[in-house]
Amino acid sequence: MEYNFKEIEKKWQAYWADNKTFEAKSKSEKPKYYVLDMFPYPSGAGLHVGHPLGYIASDIYSRFKRLQGFNVLHPMGYDAFGLPAEQYAIQTGQHPAVTTEKNIARYRQQMDRIGFSYDWSREVRTCDPDYYKWTQWAFIEMFNHWYNNDTLKAEPIEALIAIFEKSGNSSVNASHSCEESFTAAQWASFDEKHKSDILMGYRIAYQGETAVNWCPKLGTVLANDEVKEGLSVRGGFPVEQKKMKQWQLRVSAYAERLLSKLDELDWTDSLKDMQRNWIGKSQGAEMIFKVSNGSQDYDVTIFTTRADTVFGVTFMVLAPESEWVEKLTVPTQKAAVEEYILQSKKKTERERMTETRKVTGVFTGSYATNPLTGDKVPVWISEYVLAGYGTGAIMAVPAHDSRDYAFAKAFNLPIIPLIEGCDVSNESFDAKEGKMMNSGFLNGMDVKEAIPAAIDYVESKGIGKRKVNYRLRDAIFSRQRYWGEPFPIYYKDGIPTPLPLSELPLNLPEIDQYKPTESGEPPLARAKDWTYNGYPLETSTMPGFAGSSAYYFRYMDPHNDEGLVSKESNDYWRSVDLYIGGTEHATGHLIYSRFWNKFLFDCGYVCEDEPFKKLINQGMIQGRSNFVYRIKNTNTFVSCGLKDKYDTTEIHVDVNIVHNDRLDIEAFKAWMPDFATAEFVLEDGEYICGYAVEKMSKSMFNVVNPDNICDNYGADTLRMYEMFLGPLEQSKPWDTKGIDGVNRFLRKFWRMFNDGDKFIVEDRKATPAELKALHILINKVQTDIQNFSFNTSVSAFMIAVNELADLKCNCREVLEPLAILISPFAPHIAEELWQQLGHKESISFASFPEYKAEYTVENSFDYPVSFNGKMRFKITLPKSMNPKEVEAAVLADENMQKYLQGANVKKVIVVPSKIINIVC
């Protein structure tokens, strides 16, 4: 029988499902290992060949770990809340739950065909009330906690209330957004509403007014990571800044912990770097400048990382949104300032960006006093200062900051150089190096000493203090949308109040339409009787990242209705040992999950502080589009190599009717009615298509569906080919060219133990040559899997099978370990061989074969590398040998003497490990 992958794959997929082969044991003597994929959003388009790349890698690793004797948890689920299903619902009236359900079914079907070893009994869906109950629960917990900067952890809000009752808020060191200070007596006198407002400024999940990213087209606000280049990541619609009251998560409280713990994680440096940049820690100082508007004096605090440059301050700048603007604008400038602010408000984020570096600004009319020189400097307003970072006000040092420099040039403000020898006639000198001048007591110091010296000085004078700033902002947590988790919050006389836990989950209500109401309220406002005990419920819903932030805990204990995860299950599974997914989540999901995890850790619900110990980012699989070239105004198509001889139009052609860049002409004619009568100018009897690497998308006709590959080549070929394509972490275009090689390899492997209809394995002893090939492979595969170098291990299989086939190796002693070795990559064919070898249990319960080094020892000194006065030999010697011993061994070696015949050896130079030079 030929290698009939269709039958084999169907058989084993059914076997695994029937026997629950991959169900993870909740209790086990074995050590645990948790391998997780980033769960997908089930889109309407189904999976394309890019999606399974990471899943295949994680599956190989999971199967490998099982063979190594681990109790492996390898689950899968769906990130099922999201915008596309809702947009579709708005257009069609179809309930998002229905479309989502349909898409999930299709995803599942497609994944099953690839032969993944998921434990489907633990599947989770974020849109399932039994699941989002725990998302809502976590939100209430965050609502009921505040972040104590003294103990560096989240603590119950009751403890904070107790402090307020005893001593007000002056002694509290919290991450907060409360602007009021009060005594115990004052606290006692506040009414309920006032107390609620104050506490809101301390809660980890809080409601607050800030500038948010508002996307008018989607009718909702978005978090920072959901906006790229001023456009929404979903849909690509313009986003503008708007002040709104929204639910937020105090992620910023965890900035330092999120940053410092990165060092301990086994993630790639580039990913850690992305998170570091996103968190954006900068050390500097806050400094107080006295500002006068002519009639009144104010203390305005600024933030700077260059305290050493105070002597070069020639003006000050406020953000247009700064609260100081109103106070510091003098009557004569009022009209101009108002006009400027109006203009900047009108601009969307995108417009601000496209008008790059266009310098704009307006003078307030006020003057600030330089705290060190006493000089009076003007206070301006400009968009280049951001309200949300630092204090929203800066001291401008045009000589040493390029933005201040541009501003100074545009408005003709003075520029004072502070570093010896720097030239600021054309540009600022931003580097933190050189000797200070024009700087009073700092003169002569190096910049690196001057910065701390300047801060020490202002601290001692009480006009400033050291300060660390983070770029990381709190996460906006409200969405004005339907298809998300409802907030478990109702408004009791206007006071936001969490539902009792017994009321969870708060189910998403049915509504007639999925759009906002006429008055612009979120869709949930359409729900009938959206109240609790007569009080109105919150109408916004949670964002996409809410459900995906702690899903990995749920897999540990998916059916628990007492808690997110039981203590027992959490103590056993702890955290994710290996997480595989795309880099696109670096600044979103992976920050939120770490934050969420740390919060639950602080509260004592989970035992590990970090969720993902090791993280691998699989590269993206891009599309590879094919083109045909139509001669203008005809229906004649010319092959790629001849296209320059004609005036042609390039047309995308469906890659599924092109093989190795050769067009299937009949299929092309049938593809679209227009082409039925097409004529062709061929090269050597074939039509060669052009190609380009583009994003994989329907409109480019370059989407390759894994189902097609499974139909034509089988899942084992698909799995091995995706790995063979190149390094896992690298992005690469999908190119079916080359898949034949992998398929050929599997057929060859099949023929090792099948001849016609006969199973031909013998029970004889293996020869040394066979064992050598086997053990080289064992060693290679083991190290490659551990290094996630799956492409080279596929090559190693090809080499080994070629060699063993040449040796006519069909003995059990080799084929048994070979089946185990290949089973993570091509599990179906491996199971088939395993069964034919007489095993009753799945190959997943076998043990990874042991590598025996003695089968691979090479003969030493077997060839000369070069001869050129010097003779060089590559040798393999134990590392423990010292140079003298090596020299003696070399000269004594028989082979070596053969090469040295007649040569007059003057010197033997032993260079590290492998090579020796012999000077003759």
Add this chain to the structure above:
RNA sequence: GCUCGGGUGGUGGAAUGGUAGACACGAAGGACUUAAAAUCCUUUGGGCAGUAAUGCCUGUGCGGGUUCAAGUCCCGCCCCGAGUACCA
């Protein structure tokens, strides 16, 4: 601008500082076959010499350097990709 990756045949890609191009695709030639498919064998970075076995030169984006030895390490450029962006 800043940060991090990366540049190797016709193609995808291999190479703990140690024979560059493993493995695979494609291509060319051949065997088997009435034919096709399948399978197998040979050649395949470029150049030169030779009937040949073979030998020599050259070659990993560019220019320098360290080293007995550099695709790999160092310095300076060029190009491509990703992230981020008035973050003071």
